[in-house]
Amino acid sequence: MSARKPSSHFLFLWAWPIVLGVLTAVGLVAALFSDDGWGDVLAGICLAIPTATGIWYGWLRRSPRTLPKAD
């Protein structure tokens, strides 16, 4: 890990959290601007992705990949 450049290590840590955070924010705001329309659909999709991510990594995924990364 120490061989990585700081910027790639930053992305290694934060790429997923940032993507999920942005999706959540877009989802929360989108539905404010719509009534049963495209905004609600967009919001549903944007908010479902972080939720599904939590369920997938937390409970559904069972594979050797869960072993700690060898460094």
Next chain:
Amino acid sequence: MAFFDLNFMQNTTIKAWAWVHKWSSLVCTVFMLLLCLTGLPLIFHHEIGHLLGTEIEAPPMPADTPRVSLDEVLSVARAQYPDRVVQFASPGEDDDNLWFVTMTPTPEPTTDFRSVVVDARTGELLAQPRFDEGFMWIMFKLHVDLFAGLAGKLFLGFMGLLMLVAIVSGTVLYAPFMRKLSFGTVRRERQTHVKWLDLHNLLGIVTLVWLLVVGATGVINTWADLVIKYWQHDQLTSILQPYQGQPTVPQAQRASVQQSLDVAHQAAPNTKLYFIAFPGTSFSSPHHHTFFLKGNEPLTSKLMWPVLVDAKTAQLTAAPQMPWYVKTLLLSQPLHFGDYGGRPMQIIWALLDIASIIVLGSGLYLWLRKRKTAPKAMTQTNNGVNA
């Protein structure tokens, strides 16, 4: 950026953040667990109402059925409770063929209220539901103010602020804990507490923005009473200047409420009535019927415009624009309730709420376990980070 990189993050800095995270969480966790648990049924309060049969429905009639005067509706309500006054009246949220009339002993804010539901077309008394009892009422009160009024609200608001501190500090600590683990790693094959630490980090980071928004808007909601009070002081004082020294307009001297409603609608076209606050109540003045109108576009339907109509003369007094701080309060409500994006959003709200319960519970478990086994155990689980 470098701040979030362990190479640049000193051990003492991590320790300081860990201290902040530990104490801000410990103080608020029990209350946040309570809020998450009581909030869960509240997400579905409409559906639960339908299931329990407590939701009131107007009998079907042709859409063009003429409506009775609002004054008639109010007199039906008053006849049920001659010793009470009308505090608020509102059309049904989903069905404006219903009028909901709230009756209280005095115009002062109180939890002692009775509701009368009247058919807007026939003036027929449909129901007298008790919203102040039963399972959902207990959930609601525990969630909003712990049955302790404004003090309870402000207390929960302060606990909410601590949770926001816990979320921010937890996010900072995510970096040192996860620096060698790829996203989503849950080390099931290790000891129980390692697995729960990973789940805590995973669910914490997944719910991060949602919980920040729901937490912050919840905190803002606890200030609603104060914001409304300030708005009245800030915006209504000059409007009410000519009425100074006059008592609350007595019932016998009040003009027709139907006529006043028509005046309000003329003053603000393309709006829908949200509710009417009667003279002397917390959302009105002693001298006015105040009509709160909503826009009929997606965003404006979450905002309100107050129209003050003189209670004696039914003349328009003012229709002031809501200032930014009331708009902020109004927009923070849907963001907290999750009731603005249909059924999928409600389900996501519930799932993220459950995820937050797991984050809180696992955090508590990890702290209890660390206390029992400290300091040896945590040093091996943290990939060399001494938290």
